[in-house]
Amino acid sequence: MSQSFDIAVVGATGTVGETIVHILEERDFPVGELHLLASLESAGSSVPYRGKNVRVREVDAFDFTQVRMVFFAAGPAVTLSFADKARAAGCAVIDLSGALAQAQAPQVVPEANAQKLQGLPKPVQVSSPSPSATALAVVLAPLRGLLDIQRVNVTACLAVSAQGREAVSELARQTAELLNLRPLESTFFDRQMAFNLLAQVGKPDAQGHVPLEKRLVRELRDVLGMPGLKVSVTCVQAPVFFGDSFSVSVQLAGPVDLDAVNALLEAADSIELVEAGDYPTAVGDAVGQDVVYVGRVRHGVDDTSELNLWLTSDNVRKGAALNAVQVAELLIKDQL
Amino acid sequence: MSQSFDIAVVGATGTVGETIVHILEERDFPVGELHLLASLESAGSSVPYRGKNVRVREVDAFDFTQVRMVFFAAGPAVTLSFADKARAAGCAVIDLSGALAQAQAPQVVPEANAQKLQGLPKPVQVSSPSPSATALAVVLAPLRGLLDIQRVNVTACLAVSAQGREAVSELARQTAELLNLRPLESTFFDRQMAFNLLAQVGKPDAQGHVPLEKRLVRELRDVLGMPGLKVSVTCVQAPVFFGDSFSVSVQLAGPVDLDAVNALLEAADSIELVEAGDYPTAVGDAVGQDVVYVGRVRHGVDDTSELNLWLTSDNVRKGAALNAVQVAELLIKDQL
Ligand SMILES: NC(=O)c1ccc[n+]([C@@H]2O[C@H](COP(=O)([O-])OP(=O)(O)OC[C@H]3O[C@@H](n4cnc5c(N)ncnc54)[C@H](OP(=O)(O)O)[C@@H]3O)[C@@H](O)[C@H]2O)c1
Ligand SMILES: NC(=O)c1ccc[n+]([C@@H]2O[C@H](COP(=O)([O-])OP(=O)(O)OC[C@H]3O[C@@H](n4cnc5c(N)ncnc54)[C@H](OP(=O)(O)O)[C@@H]3O)[C@@H](O)[C@H]2O)c1
Numbered sequence: 001m002s003q004s005f006d007i008a009v010v011g012a013t014g015t016v017g018e019t020i021v022h023i024l025e026e027r028d029f030p031v032g033e034l035h036l037l038a039s040l041e042s043a044g045s046s047v048p049y050r051g052k053n054v055r056v057r058e059v060d061a062f063d064f065t066q067v068r069m070v071f072f073a074a075g076p077a078v079t080l081s082f083a084d085k086a087r088a089a090g091c092a093v094i095d096l097s098g099a100l101a102q103a104q105a106p107q108v109v110p111e112a113n114a115q116k117l118q119g120l121p122k123p124v125q126v127s128s129p130s131p132s133a134t135a136l137a138v139v140l141a142p143l144r145g146l147l148d149i150q151r152v153n154v155t156a157c158l159a160v161s162a163q164g165r166e167a168v169s170e171l172a173r174q175t176a177e178l179l180n181l182r183p184l185e186s187t188f189f190d191r192q193m194a195f196n197l198l199a200q201v202g203k204p205d206a207q208g209h210v211p212l213e214k215r216l217v218r219e220l221r222d223v224l225g226m227p228g229l230k231v232s233v234t235c236v237q238a239p240v241f242f243g244d245s246f247s248v249s250v251q252l253a254g255p256v257d258l259d260a261v262n263a264l265l266e267a268a269d270s271i272e273l274v275e276a277g278d279y280p281t282a283v284g285d286a287v288g289q290d291v292v293y294v295g296r297v298r299h300g301v302d303d304t305s306e307l308n309l310w311l312t313s314d315n316v317r318k319g320a321a322l323n324a325v326q327v328a329e330l331l332i333k334d335q336l
Numbered sequence: 337m338s339q340s341f342d343i344a345v346v347g348a349t350g351t352v353g354e355t356i357v358h359i360l361e362e363r364d365f366p367v368g369e370l371h372l373l374a375s376l377e378s379a380g381s382s383v384p385y386r387g388k389n390v391r392v393r394e395v396d397a398f399d400f401t402q403v404r405m406v407f408f409a410a411g412p413a414v415t416l417s418f419a420d421k422a423r424a425a426g427c428a429v430i431d432l433s434g435a436l437a438q439a440q441a442p443q444v445v446p447e448a449n450a451q452k453l454q455g456l457p458k459p460v461q462v463s464s465p466s467p468s469a470t471a472l473a474v475v476l477a478p479l480r481g482l483l484d485i486q487r488v489n490v491t492a493c494l495a496v497s498a499q500g501r502e503a504v505s506e507l508a509r510q511t512a513e514l515l516n517l518r519p520l521e522s523t524f525f526d527r528q529m530a531f532n533l534l535a536q537v538g539k540p541d542a543q544g545h546v547p548l549e550k551r552l553v554r555e556l557r558d559v560l561g562m563p564g565l566k567v568s569v570t571c572v573q574a575p576v577f578f579g580d581s582f583s584v585s586v587q588l589a590g591p592v593d594l595d596a597v598n599a600l601l602e603a604a605d606s607i608e609l610v611e612a613g614d615y616p617t618a619v620g621d622a623v624g625q626d627v628v629y630v631g632r633v634r635h636g637v638d639d640t641s642e643l644n645l646w647l648t649s650d651n652v653r654k655g656a657a658l659n660a661v662q663v664a665e666l667l668i669k670d671q672l
Contacts, residue, residue: 233637
């Protein structure tokens, strides 16, 4: 008899939460009872799961002792309000909001640092990093042994779906307004998002860094286990609905053997390396997929100590929901 | 009596050529007779100049002895076919196609290396660099004295207008097709350009570099007079009609004083530094302007030897037509 686990998804009506439910079904996760939670606003609505419509309930009234594990996918404020309650009820917590401190809930990307899940105090709390850190970690992890990495330069071109459903509708609406020569309105974004790039995703601190950039540096160091790694990062909001793209330039202590890099990328389960001379795109390749796509693997224009890569990844799926479910799969093996 | 100069613009019906004509008028360039040239296809059409419609003629039949100076804005093949003829007729040549070798026609961005125009063999030949190299040179030139630059990392997010009129129509058409849920067609681009990013602008060589990237590295070194400069570059085609954006990370030998950087950028005529905490965009700021916009001036997340910048520039205007006209203005001062 195989064991099953009662599970709650907080934020089940959202972009990430719905995808978690979908992936639990797809991967045949041994779910016993599934509890879908959201705010009062969507309590009473339902989400499809295994051919049935599962009713969504309000998180405020939920009795966490009913479940063994909770996914938090409803924003940092909701995690901060309910994670302690869940833990007090004995639930394992997997947070996708970035709200929990690293010491409390380590960032885990199974392809890079699954060992972090061993020996955590019970009930365990784990964080699924930002989609950018997740994609970069998946690709850089298998190269750690080969490369003496001095610095990683990243320009992350992020999909609007990373900002939730309002952002998606605004890009669609603005685009239609422009094509129909109607006056343009910005309510979610601070200016025209359609046919434009916005270089600041979030509010900058006094030093000019936005939270997303600081988070990416911190999470990438944690997940790769390279606390001193130099990471130079700019996050850009691109007029793309789904799928993140990353322009990555890695500086190495010495010349890098591209054949060896390609062999390691080719061998990694969670990476799809496209053919030499080709390149992946967010929309055409990564969206809906369980792997991070890699292309344009090359040296610098005349610098063999530089490794350049172009990555694309489904921010909602590979960058968030799937990573969280992969963590859950490891937890139920030996930590629950 | 002020002197005037008879001038030809080859490619006068194109995106860049039309803008050259417009800027010659706007800046009151001392044009005597203006000859507008293109292919047989648009011979007979006309382009507005100083309130009149100037008839476009075929370049093949043109007698270059009629003019003192020729702008070539019709692609490399046209430059290679006619530049020698123009020079043999005694014309100064300003090429915007990138077809001429550096030894033959130095790359000039007046804000960075106007001195290159001195003492050139007559009749002079000058190249206006790619829009990316031009924008980067305008911004890095005033910082050369302050900074000990070790490396420049650039991700250039390029507007489709850099590829001419067909590319512009394809982005518009594809976007409308997607919004109307019609099947998508790609003829100019090799895949969906709307709501997507294409990481390879041109055909890569065996090493994976596209011509635009190699050109940017070469031109930037030439124009800045820094032959050993390490430049790491990725050119990305963005779903943006007009205006290029650049994510730039400069590595320095030691800590950089941001106040000093801001003061130099602020003082430069061809740069608009936006307020701290703000950032410029291609569409909202740079398009139609004579300056390169700079924002997000900041250190690395915890590295004061890193200088990060976000630039936006009008690829057609500041990146090409205006730069060429600025070169012409210097040439008529003392080289013609
Ligand atoms: N989208 C991504 O690419 C991505 C990737 C990684 C991590 N994340 C993180 O995941 C979280 C959710 O993002 P999302 O993109 O899925 O957002 P979303 O589409 O806007 O969905 C938000 C979800 O949270 C619920 N919610 C909001 N306020 C609530 C409250 N007070 N109490 C209970 N539930 C509440 C919403 O329920 P109602 O229907 O009741 O409003 C909805 O289910 C955020 O922390 C985000 O940063 C997002
Ligand atoms: N767009 C940019 O951002 C940009 C920036 C810097 C440099 N450039 C360079 O400037 C050049 C023109 O670019 P563009 O964007 O302006 O292209 P475009 O809009 O497609 O215009 C091309 C121009 O060249 C003419 N032409 C084409 N074939 C010709 C031929 N065989 N003989 C004579 N004229 C011919 C066209 O005339 P018809 O009307 O007769 O076809 C038209 O005037 C290219 O080399 C490009 O790389 C472009």
